[in-house]
Amino acid sequence: MTLTLITHTRAGAKRLQLGRAGQACAALFGLGVIAGAGFGGYELAVKLHPNGVVSERTVESWQQELDAQRRAVDTTRSESEQQINALAARVARLQAHIARLDAVGERVTELVGLEGKEFEFTAEPAMGGPEGEPLANAPGASPLEFIDQLDAMNSQLETRGRQLAVLESLLLDKHMGTEKLISGHPVNSGYISSYFGYRSDPFHGNTTWHKGIDFVAPEGTDVMATAAGVVVFAGVKDGYGNVVEVGHGDGLVTRYGHNSKLVVKVGELVRKGQVIAKVGSTGRSTAPHVHYEVLRDGLFLNPAKYLGDKS
Structure with missing residues (x-):
């Protein structure tokens, strides 16, 4: 076995030839250095954490952080559910108004005598256009702003509904004439x-x-x-x-x-x-x-x- 020693003197590097006995001593010396380093690290860890590699105080601190994160997640989930419920209530109100407007619209269409499918209230209206921005990037994307928009739409639908009801009444007066006058019996016999x-x-x-x-x-x-x-x-x-x-x-x-x-x-x-x-x-x-x-x-x-x- 040859060992090369590098020095800072002019002599430069020196080579030593070791026999079998010397190689065995060198190996034992290396193992001793490694074992000493490991034992020293263990002693240092024990001194820093006398109850083990991780102390109870450290574990307790981690547990507290996890509990705080769980509470934050639960709070966020509860707030999200409340916002979703509020949105669902607004959507239900809009659906009810739309159903009433559809019914009135069909009656008005019948009274006016529109032919074909100019106003087919039972079918979805045709729509199209280029792909829009994702909801997250759109203005008013927050739940509260979205709810405000739904409320505004609901108010508009109520106004349109009242206008349609007035129009329907006028058309009934025009097309029904004397049929609107209550008279006669509800049965023909009895x-x-x-x-x-x-x-x-x-x-x-x-x-x-x-x-x-x-x-x-x-x-x-x-x-x-x-x-x-x-x-x-x-x-x-x-x-x-x-x-x-x-x-x-x-x-x-x-x-x-x-x-x-x-x-x-x-x-x-x-x-x-x-x-x-x-x-x-x-x-x-x-x-x-x-x-x-x-x-x-x-x-x-x-x-x-x-x-x-x-x-």
């Missing part, structure tokens, strides 16, 4: 069993106020609208059972209760004499009949003054 006003209640016999007129007819008999208008309610109401309400403008509404079946839906335009339901005995009823009411701005009127003409 008889009146109870009039508007005070009566003896059929269930407990006490004197009560009857808000409409009852027309007895066989179950399944056609129930007809007594004037043209728009269906404003079609469903179940307490006491009335299956009921249909038709709005006729100027705050006038006719109501038809206890039906066995409804054949119209909310938003539908109905003509005078059109079948809207079938006679039944649903709700608070003793036998098949139609409970018929007339209201103006929520106040009950005596339907008798509208019964003169069955046609």
